[in-house]
Amino acid sequence: xxxxxxxxxxxxxxxxxxxxxxxxxxxxxxxxxxxxxxxxxxxxxxxxxxxxxxxxxxxxxxxxxxxxxxxxxxxxxxxxxxxxxxxxxxxxxxxxxxxxxxxxxxxxxxxxxxxxxxxxxxxxxxxxxxxxxxxxxxxxxxxxxxxxxxxxxxxxxxxxxxxxxxxxxxxxxxxxxxxxxxxxxxxxxxxxxxxxxxxxxxxxxxxxxxxxxxxxxxxxxxxxxxxxxxxxxxxxxxxxxxxxxxxxxxxxxxxxxxxxxxxxxxxxxxxxxx
Numbered sequence: 311x312x313x314x315x316x317x318x319x320x321x322x323x324x325x326x327x328x329x330x331x332x333x334x335x336x337x338x339x340x341x342x343x344x345x346x347x348x349x350x351x352x353x354x355x356x357x358x359x360x361x362x363x364x365x366x367x368x369x370x371x372x373x374x375x376x377x378x379x380x381x382x383x384x385x386x387x388x389x390x391x392x393x394x395x396x397x398x399x400x401x402x403x404x405x406x407x408x409x410x411x412x413x414x415x416x417x418x419x420x421x422x423x424x425x426x427x428x429x430x431x432x433x434x435x436x437x438x439x440x441x442x443x444x445x446x447x448x449x450x451x452x453x454x455x456x457x458x459x460x461x462x463x464x465x466x467x468x469x470x471x472x473x474x475x476x477x478x479x480x481x482x483x484x485x486x487x488x489x490x491x492x493x494x495x496x497x498x499x500x501x502x503x504x505x506x507x508x509x510x511x512x513x514x515x516x517x518x519x520x521x522x523x524x525x526x527x528x529x530x531x532x533x534x535x536x537x538x539x540x541x542x543x544x545x546x547x548x549x550x551x552x553x554x555x556x557x558x559x560x561x562x563x564x565x566x567x568x569x570x571x572x573x574x575x576x577x578x579x580x581x582x583x584x
Contacts, residue, residue: 334431341436345410346443363399363452370395370519371459378520385550389464392456393473393545394518397538399452400445400481401513405505407441407485408492412501415493415583434580438485445481449474464550472554473545476561480541483565486572493579512538537564 370391378387414433453461453474463470488505495501515529516538522530533539544561547554 337432338435345440404484408488411492
């Protein structure tokens, strides 16, 4: 295996930077397409990714909406809820990045990739890109369901588009977080078990479903400033109205910070385990 990969790596190092970058981009797109095609072979993943968000929207709208409608003031609860469900869904969806990498390691596919004339970073880039594209489909589907149950954009189309883009950017940053977990555990079941406490703390101790002011005072500082709440607040400001600059800048800062820390760490772990 080393005899095959070494000449390739040496040859790539001899390329000019723009040529090396083109190889990395091409290989990453190829790996992303491979991961997307894998969804066709495992339709249960597609069902889970589409049915779960719909259930959350319907459940919180019709089961909890009546009880929580007065808790959000003059804003209809469905308008308050949808940005939270958007972010909650992509947070849970980011887990698939770690699970996918752990499965590839467990099955030995990563070792096979190393024997191919491809950039090693393409595996991580392709996985995170494929999950980003899946989230585009999921958010569009949830938007349709939301409109059917009464969700309305109180700003304009550009506000809606901004909320979608900032949510997708956050989903991409979280993919690197769970990539680290998948590369560390190297087992799909362990990855899921290790990820759930992180998911629970981020999603349920946030402003996704209820205002932070309704929480205990000791919990409010965390719930107000943790990344999930910050991104939800930005998406709400873009779709409901009100000041948008500060919430969006805070969300962008979290997104950039997560990628800046977690992407290099994930690449480092990938090189160690492979």
